[in-house]
Amino acid sequence: MKKNQHDMTLPPDLAGHSGTGPVRRQRPIYQDSLPPCNHACPAGENIQAWLALAQEERYEEAWQSLIENNPMPAVHGRVCYHPCESSCNRARVDRPVSIHAVERFLGDLALERGWKPAGQAANSGKRVLVIGAGPSGLSCAWHLRRLGHDVEIHEAGPMAGGMMRFGIPAYRMPRDILDREIARILSTGITLKLNQKVEDVLAARQQGQFDAVFMAIGAHLAKKVDIPAREAGKILDAVSYLSAVERGEAPKLGRRVAIYGGGNTAMDASRTARRLGAEEVMIIYRRDRDHMPAHGFEADEALEEGVKINWLRTIRDIDSTTMTVEEMALDENGRPQPTGRFETLNADSLILALGQDVDISVLQRIPGIRLHKDGVVDVDAHMMTSVPGIFAGGDMVPSERTVTIATGHGKKAARHIDGWLRQQPYHKPESVPVMEYPGLHLWYNTDADAVSQPILPPETRSGFDEIIGGLNAGQAHYEAARCYSCGNCFECDGCYGACPEGAVIKLGKGLRYQFDYALCTGCAACFNQCPCHAIEMVAEESR
Structure with a gap:
């Protein structure tokens, strides 16, 4: 009697295969994320972008990229408290990239070489009054002018600069640097009227036939304190x-x-x-x-x-x-x-x-304007007050008070004023995830500590000469090269070399790469190798 013979070999599971190859369940895509330095910058600078250009010694291009968001890099490189560096992922390895020092280098180099800002929109035929020539007012005027609007600044004091001039000593902010940065802003066609205190905003708007107003009056009034005095001395x-x-x-x-x-x-x-x-x-x-x-x-x-x-x-x-x-x-x-x-x-x-307060007496002649409990003016998400066409920023609105925050307010207001004037509301670009340190694939660490800026010895600081020096070109290039380019491809060729199937195609300098999905198996070798995490693995669409 014949017995049935059974093969002891288990049958292969072919559910995950098509033909002779595996079915890809995930695929890589190139996807930029937001570097934490960019995310932390109150002025909204694209720091990673201009550092990348500086790393290639394309300094004028780096400066042009910088002033798209901040018209005074030589100032900010000195007086900004650089929250970007507090957020820098490199700080988890050694020290953060000295972003402010590279920014200062670019700003100083632009002044030295007389670089001019590129491009300006066609004249819109609209006029905007800016009240106050401090950091917020100057920033707003700069961006409005680049957007094509006619801008006139009325400044109550004898000189422009606001607290950058009257609140920050010259040993931190040299006046020749400040003056030249302001001069470049005005050279774009902005009118500045000094010793011109605005007492009545609505009257000034009507008399000057201004289509919109941006109020940027600084906090120049000292807070009061009640201290008993038997015989007051000099206070x-x-x-x-x-x-x-x-x-x-x-x-x-x-x-x-x-x-x-x-x-x-x-x-x-x-x-x-x-x-x-x-x-x-x-x-x-x-x-x-x-x-x-x-x-x-x-x-x-x-x-x-x-x-x-x-x-x-x-x-x-x-x-x-x-x-x-x-x-x-x-x-x-x-x-x-x-x-x-x-x-x-x-x-x-x-x-x-x-501490300081803002003189808000000018607001008392604006019917319907809404004040904040902190003694400043309320604004909406577009930096506009409760009165249509009147915007405010800087020290006048509820916020921390720094030069960089005020500069960011000026830029934000300018974009919304532009949208309001054109009846085409400005929409902020869709946000992308911030690339924090755990997301990086740092399979090696470079031994490249930060460069320290030179500083005058304490015993020589007897006058108002600047006490902190700048970087030279070699140091600025080195410092820019320390950037990890978090979340943004910098064309290191790592993915190109890691792919076992040759599925990564180089498109040429500045054009990055693309994937040939006909060859890609979804092995994630490129993803795991990419140091800046500019590649994501996404689920393959069901077929």
Whole structure:
């Protein structure tokens, strides 16, 4: 009797195959993501793009890319607190790319070589009034002019620049650099009228036949503080003091000067007083260093220059040359609480650096305008106030107050003013994911630490010469090359070399690559190799 013979070999599973090859279940695509530096920049600069151009030593192109979003790179490379660098993925490996130093290099090089901005839209026939020639007003005017509009700036003061001139000392912001950056902005055809304070916005709009208004009045009024005074000595506010120094009218403060406050303005006022001859300068601040609003490097430089900082102290009363201060202690929430322990400090002058407010009296003649609880004006997502055609930005709206944030406000407002004038609302480009450090495929780390900018030794900082130097061309090129190009292909050929099937096609310099899906097996070798994560693997469409 014949027995049935059974083959012990399991039959192959052919469900995942078509013909003789595998069925691809995923495919690679090239997809740009947003670098964290770009995402963090208040001015909205395309940092990765201009760093890539600088890396190729295409410096003028890099500068042209930069000024598409920020018209004053030589200024911002000096005074911006570079939140882009705090977000830089490279900081997880060694130190962040010194973005501000490369920006300064490009800005200075443009001034040195006289580069001119490329392109300007045809004249629209529309007129816009900008009130205030600080960073926000200048930025808005610049972008509006490039969009084809006629722009006139009315500035209440004798010089343009706002707090860049009257609030930041020359040792941080050299005036010749500031003047030349402003001159280039005005050279595009913008009209600037100095000593022209606008008292009535609606009247000024009507008289000048302006189609829209952008209000960018800076915070030049010092906040008030109530300190009991038995016999008041010389007391002045930091904003007025720094402004007087800029005008060449610095008041005599005496040998011993005290500054009350812990922000960047307090640091600037103390360091300025030292440069103008005060032998003893001290800062009095009610919290500790960890809770100080001033940036750490500002405090470090002040201490290096001989300024003394009295932490956890608050002034209780003042006499002609003495102050009674109370020692404070921080509670569990970091708030200062009185301790009942007092001491006496001596000073010939007291400078109050407790913050600034905006003079909003101009708003009182605008019926229907809505004010914010913080004493500034409310604006919508388009930077427009509750009155059609009147926009605002910078210190006038609820926000942090820095030069770069104000500059970003000016650009944003200009785009929305342009859309409002043309009746074609501006729509922000669709957002893309931010490429954070865990998403990178850094299969090797380069040994390339950041370049440090030169700085004057403390003992030589007796005047208002700039204390921090710039990079040379070699250093700027090196620093730009440290960029990881997070989320954006930089044509390293890694995917081209990694593909085992030859499915990656090079399209030529600047054109990147494309995939030949007839050859691609979806193995993800290109994805895993790409250091900047400019490739994503997506599910194959069902067939």
